Amino acid sequence: MTASKDTASDISKTLMVIDGHSMAYRAFFALPAENFQTATGQHTNAVYGFLSMLLAMIREQKPTHVAVAFDLDTPTFRSERYSEYKAGRDKTPEEFSGQIDLIKKVMDALQIPSIEVDGYEADDIVATMSTNAAAAGWDARIVSGDRDTFQLINDNVTVLYPMRGVSELPPFDADTIVERYGVTPAQYPELAALVGESADNLPGVPGVGPGFAARWLKKYGSLKGVLDHIDEIGGKKGDALREHLDAVKRNRELNALVTTLELPLSLEEAVLVSPDRNKVSELFDALEFNTIRDRVFTTFDQHLGGAEESEPDVDMPETALIDNLDDWQAFLVGVNEPISVYFHINPPATITRRKIPAPGDYGEIHALGFSTSDATAVIDIDQASAELGLTVAAFLADERYTKVVYDLKTALKALATAPSHSVLPAQRDVNTSIIGVADDVLLSAYILQPDRRGYELADLVQTYLNARLNTVPTSQNQGQLVLEGVNDDNAAQLAQYARNAWMIHQLNDIMGSTLEERGSVELLHDLEIPLSVVLAKIELIGIAIDRQRLDNLLAGFTSEVDKAQESAYASIGGDQVNLASPKQLQIVLFETLDMPKTRKTKTGFSTDADSLADLLEKTDHPFLHNLMAYRDATKLRQTVQGLLDSIADDERVHTRFSQTAAATGRLSSLNPNLQNIPVRTPAGRQIRDIFVAGTNPCVDEPTTLLTADYSQIEMRIMAHMSEDDGLIQAYKDGEDLHRFVGSQVFDVEPDEVTTSMRDKVKAMSYGLAYGLSSFGLSRQLRISVDEARELMSSYFDRFGAVQRYLRNVVRQARKDGYTQTMLGRRRYLPDLQSDNRQLREMAERAALNAPIQGSAADLIKKAMLGVQERLEADGLKSRMILQVHDELILEVIDTEIETAEQILVEEMSAAANLLVPLDVQVGKGYSWHEAAH
DNA sequence: CATAGTACGTA
DNA sequence: CGTACGTACTATGG
Numbered sequence: 001m002t003a004s005k006d007t008a009s010d011i012s013k014t015l016m017v018i019d020g021h022s023m024a025y026r027a028f029f030a031l032p033a034e035n036f037q038t039a040t041g042q043h044t045n046a047v048y049g050f051l052s053m054l055l056a057m058i059r060e061q062k063p064t065h066v067a068v069a070f071d072l073d074t075p076t077f078r079s080e081r082y083s084e085y086k087a088g089r090d091k092t093p094e095e096f097s098g099q100i101d102l103i104k105k106v107m108d109a110l111q112i113p114s115i116e117v118d119g120y121e122a123d124d125i126v127a128t129m130s131t132n133a134a135a136a137g138w139d140a141r142i143v144s145g146d147r148d149t150f151q152l153i154n155d156n157v158t159v160l161y162p163m164r165g166v167s168e169l170p171p172f173d174a175d176t177i178v179e180r181y182g183v184t185p186a187q188y189p190e191l192a193a194l195v196g197e198s199a200d201n202l203p204g205v206p207g208v209g210p211g212f213a214a215r216w217l218k219k220y221g222s223l224k225g226v227l228d229h230i231d232e233i234g235g236k237k238g239d240a241l242r243e244h245l246d247a248v249k250r251n252r253e254l255n256a257l258v259t260t261l262e263l264p265l266s267l268e269e270a271v272l273v274s275p276d277r278n279k280v281s282e283l284f285d286a287l288e289f290n291t292i293r294d295r296v297f298t299t300f301d302q303h304l305g306g307a308e309e310s311e312p313d314v315d316m317p318e319t320a321l322i323d324n325l326d327d328w329q330a331f332l333v334g335v336n337e338p339i340s341v342y343f344h345i346n347p348p349a350t351i352t353r354r355k356i357p358a359p360g361d362y363g364e365i366h367a368l369g370f371s372t373s374d375a376t377a378v379i380d381i382d383q384a385s386a387e388l389g390l391t392v393a394a395f396l397a398d399e400r401y402t403k404v405v406y407d408l409k410t411a412l413k414a415l416a417t418a419p420s421h422s423v424l425p426a427q428r429d430v431n432t433s434i435i436g437v438a439d440d441v442l443l444s445a446y447i448l449q450p451d452r453r454g455y456e457l458a459d460l461v462q463t464y465l466n467a468r469l470n471t472v473p474t475s476q477n478q479g480q481l482v483l484e485g486v487n488d489d490n491a492a493q494l495a496q497y498a499r500n501a502w503m504i505h506q507l508n509d510i511m512g513s514t515l516e517e518r519g520s521v522e523l524l525h526d527l528e529i530p531l532s533v534v535l536a537k538i539e540l541i542g543i544a545i546d547r548q549r550l551d552n553l554l555a556g557f558t559s560e561v562d563k564a565q566e567s568a569y570a571s572i573g574g575d576q577v578n579l580a581s582p583k584q585l586q587i588v589l590f591e592t593l594d595m596p597k598t599r600k601t602k603t604g605f606s607t608d609a610d611s612l613a614d615l616l617e618k619t620d621h622p623f624l625h626n627l628m629a630y631r632d633a634t635k636l637r638q639t640v641q642g643l644l645d646s647i648a649d650d651e652r653v654h655t656r657f658s659q660t661a662a663a664t665g666r667l668s669s670l671n672p673n674l675q676n677i678p679v680r681t682p683a684g685r686q687i688r689d690i691f692v693a694g695t696n697p698c699v700d701e702p703t704t705l706l707t708a709d710y711s712q713i714e715m716r717i718m719a720h721m722s723e724d725d726g727l728i729q730a731y732k733d734g735e736d737l738h739r740f741v742g743s744q745v746f747d748v749e750p751d752e753v754t755t756s757m758r759d760k761v762k763a764m765s766y767g768l769a770y771g772l773s774s775f776g777l778s779r780q781l782r783i784s785v786d787e788a789r790e791l792m793s794s795y796f797d798r799f800g801a802v803q804r805y806l807r808n809v810v811r812q813a814r815k816d817g818y819t820q821t822m823l824g825r826r827r828y829l830p831d832l833q834s835d836n837r838q839l840r841e842m843a844e845r846a847a848l849n850a851p852i853q854g855s856a857a858d859l860i861k862k863a864m865l866g867v868q869e870r871l872e873a874d875g876l877k878s879r880m881i882l883q884v885h886d887e888l889i890l891e892v893i894d895t896e897i898e899t900a901e902q903i904l905v906e907e908m909s910a911a912a913n914l915l916v917p918l919d920v921q922v923g924k925g926y927s928w929h930e931a932a933h
Numbered sequence: 934c935a936t937a938g939t940a941c942g943t944a
Numbered sequence: 945c946g947t948a949c950g951t952a953c954t955a956t957g958g
Contacts, residue, residue: 580953582939601939603955608940635941638952664948666944673950676943684942714944770946779945841945849947853944857948885944885948 015133015267016063019122019144020070020114023166024050024103025096026145030165030835033095035814038288046099049835051106051292053143053166055299058272061141061160062303065133065270068107069125070100070116077119078254085254087201102287109279110296113270117261123148127257130157132267143169147192148255150177153185165835182214190223193251194241202251205244208237223252275300291817291833319498320377321491323384328391331370331377332401338438340404340505341396342369342457343411344497360648362413362540365424367494368392369501378498380490381424389423397427399436404508406457406500408440408529409659412536430536431872441504442660443528444511447520450827451663461503464510523823528659531861534868534880535657535667542652543674543881543891544694546927550644553686557637564633568626579630582607588623595619636683643690646672652694657883664850665825665857667883675884679932688929693891698877702894704924705931706878708904709887711919712737713856714769717822720914721851722805726798731916738762744798745791764795768806769852771845806848813847821854822912823862859911859918860886866907876900889928897924 027049036045058066079085104114115125123146130140134156142149142159149159153174160169170176177185194213196204216233220226226233230242241248275296284293322328332339344367357363370377379392395401396415405411415433418426427433445452445460452459515521569576572592577584585607589595596618598611605611609628616624646653653672661668669675677691678684693703710716715737719727730740735750742753742761760781767777778788796803813819814833818826827850831843860883867888868880878892878900888908892900901922908920923933 578954580940581955582953583955603938606939631940635952639942642951658949661950662948666948668949669943670950673943676941676950678942680942767946770948772946775945777946838945845946846948853948856944887944 013065013133013136013138014061014063014141015065015067015129015138015270016057016061016141016143017126017129017133017270018054018057018066018068019126019142019146019149020050020068020103020107021100021122022145023053023143023162024100026162027053027166028093028096028099030167031833032840033093035832035840038286042102042287043095043099044102044287044289046096047102047106047287048289048292048833049166050103051289051296052833053162053169055292055295056167057141057143057160057169058299058303063141064272065138065267066272067113067115067129067265067270068103069122069129070104070114071122072116072118074118076121078121082202082250082254084201086199089199089201105283106280109283110275110300111273113265115263115265117263120258120261124258124261125263127152127259128261128263129267129270131259132263133157136267138267141171148189148197148257150185150188151255151257152259153177167835181210183217187217187222189255190217190226190252192255193223193248194226196247196251197255200254202254203244203247204251205237205240205248207240212237223248272304274304288815290815291830316499316502317375319495320375321494322377322379323388325388325391327377328379328388331375332395335372335401337372338402338404338505338508340371340501340508342371342406342497342501342504343414344368344500345410345414358648359646360542360650360654362417363410364419364422365411365414367497369497369499371498371501371505373505376498376502378494378501380494381422384423386423390425393424393427393433396434397432402436402438403434404439404441404504405434405437406440406504406507407442408434408437409532409536409539412533413540416536416540430533430540437529439508439512439524440529440532441507441511443532444508444515444524446660447523447528447825448511448514448518450660450665450825452660455660457500457503460507465503465506518826519824520826523825527823527858527861527865530865532659534864535659537868538880538882539654539656541879541881541891542648542650542654543889543928544652544692545643545647546690546692547644547647547651549690550640553690554637554640554644557633557640560633561630561637564626564630568623568630571621571623571626579627580634585627589615593619593621593623595621632681632683636678636687639678639687640690642672643687653691655882662857663827663846665821665827665854665861666885667857667861669884674882677928685929688932689927691928693926696877696879696891696893699893701877703878703891704894704897704926705928706890706892706897706900706904706922706924707887707928707931707933708890708901708908708920708922709884710856710860710908711921713859713886713918714852715765716914716916716918717852717855717859718769718802718805719916721822721855722799722801723915724799724801724805727802728915734917738765741765741795741799745794747794760791761795764791768795768802769849771848809851810844810847819847819850819854821851821858823855823858825854825858827854856886860888860908863908863911864888866911867903870903870907871900874899874903876903889931892924 024046028046031045031049033043033045036048037043107114117125126142126144126149130142130152133140134154138156140157142152142157144159145162150172153159153172159172161172162169174185177183177188181188181191183191191210191213194204194208195210196202216226217223220229233241280296320327320331322331343365345363345365366381368379368381379388381389412430412434415424415427416430418424441460442455445455515524565579568579572588575588577588579585583603586604589607590597590605595615598606598614609631612624612628643653648654653674655669655674656671658668658670678687693705696703716731719731726744730737738758738761739750739753742757743750745761746753746757763780764772764777774785774789774792777792778785781788809819813829817830818828820826829843829847831839832847834840834843864880864883871878871880876896876899878890878896880888881891882889888904890900890904904922905920909918912918921933923931925931
């Protein structure tokens, strides 16, 4: 701590005193006990909830002193005064017992005193401490779920009272009490005495609630005032008061908190210090607390560390502006560490960019920033000589120089399509243009945190380096750049690029070691980085479009839209509502036509396809039919229009695969999204007919599209991971899986499984991997919840290993804080610990699904590497052009069809060695539609 | 002009 | 009250 901080804290100390029992009890009911159990069966939900509450309070309230008060089991003066005190309470749940002792142990490890006083309750300790603190001129914060503590509130004392579980503890000051109860804090126990407190088994005056009690207290100033004028109070309530006078007096006596206890420690002894790390670690091991451990340490570190721990801005070396070969050589000489390279590309390839670049435009490299650990440099490509350009290109292609980059794929594409005026010559072959890449910090960040929203360099710097990327360069590093012929603006820009390279260097340092700790280095080096090269190729190649067919489709869908729109208007008397506006539709459906209400949305009632189908069943109104036709047609039209708009000059569509978008490890496709091209309906499938085999620039020979997809990849992964004998055997025998499962679940012979049985089982099997509930299953299959539950239980009876696996996935994730795929790809799910049920259950379903979906993603990524490598090693001209999660699409030279087919099947099947075979289905045809089998 | 909300296509 | 995405549209707030 710095000296200045000490002086400041001398005059403002804050004591936080917690009613341990009351808060533990609240925490116990806020978090489900069954989710917090150690291997030995000890429940820990109250401990966990209490601890996370404590951390939040330390963060928010920043107390200098903390103590926790506990009740003892021994009689108190209250129970001796009134034998019924706190009688009739529900028995403490078994899962709660023992957790108080654990909390005391945790407090001990955190070096926070636990205080107990024989004959008194925790409340009295709280009262005494807060009173003492206030007397000493400190601030006091009481954390308690007991409203009796409200009487302690004054200018120096605030009560933090739990509202929702233990996640929200709004501060109650005198104003809050007046606002909520209409009395002052001092009057509050008097009000409570009149009303009674059922939790303490203290009945008050029957028929008198807080409203009347407050009115009386206001009128007569205090309870004494009320009692002095007791005869003036009329009505039934007045009679009741006179009748229950003794109870009121007793209540007031009992709810008065003792503020004059002899405590076993002084206020100063409650000073907050660093936890005993060894004790904490040991204890948390036993409690199986893994995710909260870091939170404990960082919370205390940040809270106690103050300014001295905040990261200083990264001290960047001076930047050399390189514009000749000698400078370049000087920069490189003696370097034997990775060199980070920042590619300044226009337009920037950021996903968030509003303006979508023209189809086929991959940007141009205008400048390059470089950094080692002790030097930075920048080259203005637009000003560089052809000679320097060639040298830099050679450097990038020289594997002896290890490189660290940000967004390799984008750089490869820009380099591959460099314009002829650039001194960096276009390097069409992305296999060789940039090699020796040890790290792409974009991909590293994705592996470390796959559910981040943004991965822009500035975001990563913010997260990992605690420094700002876009600050103006310091005069120090800019000074070097103010050279003749370089204006200030440009110099600042160029300095920024060097700075970016420096940041990439720093990011690599930090992320590299984290990846190593996690054992994720292989995922980066052997999967994601090589994959980004393959993706660069795929994106550059694109897929050919039959524009004629596309134009015809557009015309056809457009006329269908018009037709449906006219019919829709006609069916509601010519009212020209905007059929694309849910808001206007709600008026038509639920007001004008007065149809039955559908499920609620944030803005009214739903008009989605399911709801419309329900309404159609109930009302049979032609408008619904027309609206659905309109929706279908517009959706198809917009898909077609989107494709039309994204055709590049080569008459091909070049989607971009985002390698960092999906938290599970999947790729995503954008501009346009080719992973959601319709396939289910006949009209939709027409769109697949416009993706065709195109001409291959390397050979003037006819081509064909080849598709290969994994059949039931996720089910197979589930069979593998759960090691369920039944499922494994079914796959080994090559059975119709859903028929087999159907025969087991319904206990009939496989050939007796009806279509309806098979459909139900299929929906359930897939649903299981998503955390489907019996409610969800019942809704989807339009059966009763009981029937759905029945279905699920017979499924789990037959496939018990699946149920055990699914349970265990969530249990393990809760313990570790993350899920893991077959290749060790992690997904962190902090919400598994949330006391918000909806959030927690969402996280549980995500935990269920992530290893399955993610492992499937791992598999096909690995297969893509294998396929690409084989195609090239065998010297084939055929090219991989698309991936749709479980499907690969190749544009093959007709003479290579058989070889390519073989490569696909072999490489995709060999992507993993599972307990079940991997079935790969192949198809071929002129169009994507025809190639589907 | 950016954001939220709804809807809907895929695996 | 089933996971994972991206895009288009309307409505709204600035």
